[in-house]
Amino acid sequence: MLEINNLHATVDGAEILKGIDLTIRAGEVHAIMGPNGSGKSTLSYVLAGRDGYEVTEGSVTFNGKDLLEMPTEERAGEGVFLAFQYPVEIPGVPNTTFLKEAVNAVRKYRGEPELDAMEFVKHLRAKAKELGMNPEFLKRAVNAGFSGGEKKRNEMLQMAMLEPSLCLLDETDSGLDIDALKAVSEAINAMRSPERAMLVITHYQRLLTYVVPDHVHVLSKGRIVRSGGPELAQELEEKGYGESIEAA
Amino acid sequence: MAASVETIEQVKSLGERYKYGWSTDLEMETAPKGLNEDIIRFISAKKDEPEWMLEWRLKAFRHWLTMPEPGWAKVGFPPIDYQDVYYYAAPKQTEKPKSLDEVDPKLLETYEKLGIPLKEQEMLAGVAVDAVFDSVSVATTFKKKLEEVGVIFCSISEAVQNHPELVRKYLGSVVPYADNKHACLNAAVFTDGSFVYIPEGVRCPMELSTYFRINAENTGQFERTLIIADKGSYVSYLEGCTAPQRDENQLHAAVVELVALEDAEIKYSTVQNWFPGDEEGKGGIYNFVTKRGLCEGARSKISWTQVETGSAITWKYPSCILKGDNSVGEFYSIAITNNLQQADTGTKMIHLGKNTSSRIISKGISAGRSNQTYRGLVRMGGKAENARNYTQCDSLLIGERCGAHTVPYIESKNRSAKVEHEATTSRISEDQLFYCTQRGIGEEEAVALVVNGFCREVLQQLPMEFAVEAQKLVGISLEGSVG
Numbered sequence: 001m002l003e004i005n006n007l008h009a010t011v012d013g014a015e016i017l018k019g020i021d022l023t024i025r026a027g028e029v030h031a032i033m034g035p036n037g038s039g040k041s042t043l044s045y046v047l048a049g050r051d052g053y054e055v056t057e058g059s060v061t062f063n064g065k066d067l068l069e070m071p072t073e074e075r076a077g078e079g080v081f082l083a084f085q086y087p088v089e090i091p092g093v094p095n096t097t098f099l100k101e102a103v104n105a106v107r108k109y110r111g112e113p114e115l116d117a118m119e120f121v122k123h124l125r126a127k128a129k130e131l132g133m134n135p136e137f138l139k140r141a142v143n144a145g146f147s148g149g150e151k152k153r154n155e156m157l158q159m160a161m162l163e164p165s166l167c168l169l170d171e172t173d174s175g176l177d178i179d180a181l182k183a184v185s186e187a188i189n190a191m192r193s194p195e196r197a198m199l200v201i202t203h204y205q206r207l208l209t210y211v212v213p214d215h216v217h218v219l220s221k222g223r224i225v226r227s228g229g230p231e232l233a234q235e236l237e238e239k240g241y242g243e244s245i246e247a248a
Numbered sequence: 249m250a251a252s253v254e255t256i257e258q259v260k261s262l263g264e265r266y267k268y269g270w271s272t273d274l275e276m277e278t279a280p281k282g283l284n285e286d287i288i289r290f291i292s293a294k295k296d297e298p299e300w301m302l303e304w305r306l307k308a309f310r311h312w313l314t315m316p317e318p319g320w321a322k323v324g325f326p327p328i329d330y331q332d333v334y335y336y337a338a339p340k341q342t343e344k345p346k347s348l349d350e351v352d353p354k355l356l357e358t359y360e361k362l363g364i365p366l367k368e369q370e371m372l373a374g375v376a377v378d379a380v381f382d383s384v385s386v387a388t389t390f391k392k393k394l395e396e397v398g399v400i401f402c403s404i405s406e407a408v409q410n411h412p413e414l415v416r417k418y419l420g421s422v423v424p425y426a427d428n429k430h431a432c433l434n435a436a437v438f439t440d441g442s443f444v445y446i447p448e449g450v451r452c453p454m455e456l457s458t459y460f461r462i463n464a465e466n467t468g469q470f471e472r473t474l475i476i477a478d479k480g481s482y483v484s485y486l487e488g489c490t491a492p493q494r495d496e497n498q499l500h501a502a503v504v505e506l507v508a509l510e511d512a513e514i515k516y517s518t519v520q521n522w523f524p525g526d527e528e529g530k531g532g533i534y535n536f537v538t539k540r541g542l543c544e545g546a547r548s549k550i551s552w553t554q555v556e557t558g559s560a561i562t563w564k565y566p567s568c569i570l571k572g573d574n575s576v577g578e579f580y581s582i583a584i585t586n587n588l589q590q591a592d593t594g595t596k597m598i599h600l601g602k603n604t605s606s607r608i609i610s611k612g613i614s615a616g617r618s619n620q621t622y623r624g625l626v627r628m629g630g631k632a633e634n635a636r637n638y639t640q641c642d643s644l645l646i647g648e649r650c651g652a653h654t655v656p657y658i659e660s661k662n663r664s665a666k667v668e669h670e671a672t673t674s675r676i677s678e679d680q681l682f683y684c685t686q687r688g689i690g691e692e693e694a695v696a697l698v699v700n701g702f703c704r705e706v707l708q709q710l711p712m713e714f715a716v717e718a719q720k721l722v723g724i725s726l727e728g729s730v731g
Binding site: 048049050051052071072073075076077081082084087088090091092093097098101102103105106109141142158162 | 677678679680682683684685686687688689690691693697698700701702703704705
């Protein structure tokens with residue numbers, strides 16, 4: 001599904017990614033771990049197509065298409081979803097309106113008919129309920145005044161509604177208490193399917209005890225320095241990143 | 249808000265930014281270009297006006313000659329050559345139409361193109377429309393239904409003929425002819441506009457609406473609207489405006505006067521989409537408008553809501569004089585400027601009575617190389633015991649080359665009065681746009697979405713159909729402002 005070859009990227013002229021190679025197949029969950037400043041978030045922004053993140057070398061193919069050629073919204077249309085580490089507030093725009101606009105934009109891109117308002121709201125309410133979200137949140141402005149946990153749940157709601165094929169989860173566990181972490185993990189697990197791939201970016205092992213990955217990679221200074229199975233996450237938790245990084 | 253997406257596409261498919269930029273080919277009757285007493289006599293004669301009306305016009309004209317141009321607004325433009333303007337232009341018609349069936353079908357087509365099919369509106373109970381085409385009111389729909397409850401809704405020319413006592417009493421009572429240069433010009437040469445009278449205790453059964461359009465070239469439009477809400481009555485009035493795309497600047501100097509007697513309420517909403525000029529600032533309407541409401545009676549209320557997206561230059565301050573005790577004034581405004589548009593707009597809340605209160609919510613959005621100023625006066629008179637004002641003034645900037653300025657004037661002569669003013673200036677952030685585009689929403693739709701969110705408090709004040717229209721306009725007006 002996703003093939004990253006020798007990816008180099010710069011931000012403000014500084015090279016952050018220095019040759020990433022990674023292949024993710026449909027149905028797989030990959031975790032990327034690493035210390036601060038290793039390039040984890042940069043990787044997710046480059047894949048999603050954020051302005052200011054410049055690819056200087058390498059290629060990314062998504063379902064056979066050149067991902068890097070596409071503008072951000074087309075990548076979303078193709079099925080790339082980024083759950084933000086810091087979800088953005090959009091004052092005055094109700095959550096429902098935002099989601100409807102997004103879902104219909106993506107459906108349109110895929111050549112599917114737009115959902116009518118009633119159908120949409122019904123679907124949305126059901127998804128919100130599954131996530132244990134208070135329906136009041138649907139009326140409130142996007143992320144405005146939400147707590148950290150509420151914002152992350154809202155990301156999960158958007159993910160569930162947009163039904164992407166590739167989920168990039170950027171430190172979705174950060175700032176969550178244990179109950180919220182469990183709820184968010186359940187939401188992620190509910191989305192796992194043979195047609196869908198996930199790239200879980202995290203600092204800590206704790207999310208990975210709930211969302212068990214198929215593969216774990218350690219990112220350091222813009223390169224993947226170690227890869228392994230779920231047991232690697234456990235090892236990192238016990239020994240820290242030092243050893244892996246030095247070994248590289 | 250899928251509407252914004254739809255509209256943007258619609259406009260793209262039209263291949264131009266301003267979708268009302270066409271003109272209608274009609275045989276016109278015009279007065280000679282220029283301005284002098286003969287022209288004013290000509291207009292007055294055309295309208296078969298009584299002597300007192302002509303005298304008032306001439307008095308205004310003579311005063312106008314002595315008045316300087318108002319120079320305090322933050323707008324720039326070359327001096328206006330008042331002799332190069334037509335002051336009277338009307339679709340040629342031998343006799344006044346008695347019903348819509350007699351109106352030139354081309355005219356009706358024009359309005360249909362603008363999205364206001366008068367015939368349909370007459371049939372489907374909804375909004376009563378008075379349509380002003382260049383200088384003359386061409387059709388007032390729903391007359392019968394309104395007559396049943398005693399509401400008078402007609403062109404001001406008709407009102408001069410049929411309700412002279414009301415016109416004489418109230419015309420110029422809120423905006424005197426000598427008020428300012430533009431209003432004074434209007435008093436001298438106004439050619440048409442709407443007149444509304446709501447009798448005591450009547451809640452107007454439908455939204456009343458005027459649609460203005462400047463069609464002819466080099467024509468000024470000087471309409472004058474007068475609305476009187478008698479004791480305990482209520483009316484909601486909508487005003488929409490468009491003009492064809494022309495290279496020359498066209499002058500629009502309108503006057504709107506509102507009078508609310510005891511316990512009456514007037515809600516006045518405007519969506520102004522005059523041609524704003526092209527990307528290089530060529531052409532566009534000079535929108536120099538004086539709008540003022542008088543809360544004459546106790547517990548009366550006047551509420552102005554405006555969405556200003558058009559015009560090359562906007563100079564407009566819909567105001568309230570809160571004379572009656574416990575009267576309420578409101579001003580809700582969205583002003584959007586793009587390219588080289590200039591807007592200097594705001595309000596005046598003049599508190600005279602006790603326990604009067606006013607609320608000002610202004611949302612300014614500047615894009616391109618445009619410049620925008622909020623200018624607002626809140627005055628608490630010596631007898632305005634316990635008067636209250638709340639002002640919130642937010643500016644949103646898109647891009648690096650536009651400007652937003654906030655100029656509040658606060659004067660208080662009463663120690664018990666309270667005035668609150670809050671102001672913010674922000675930018676559409678790259679974060680917000682990325683968040684939207686990552687969810688599949690295109691960049692221009694994302695801007696429209698964020699801006700509509702920013703304006704929400706004001707959009708909510710608009711009547712339903714108008715709110716939808718306004719949301720679309722927000723998207724269209726900002727096209728090309730990012731990327």
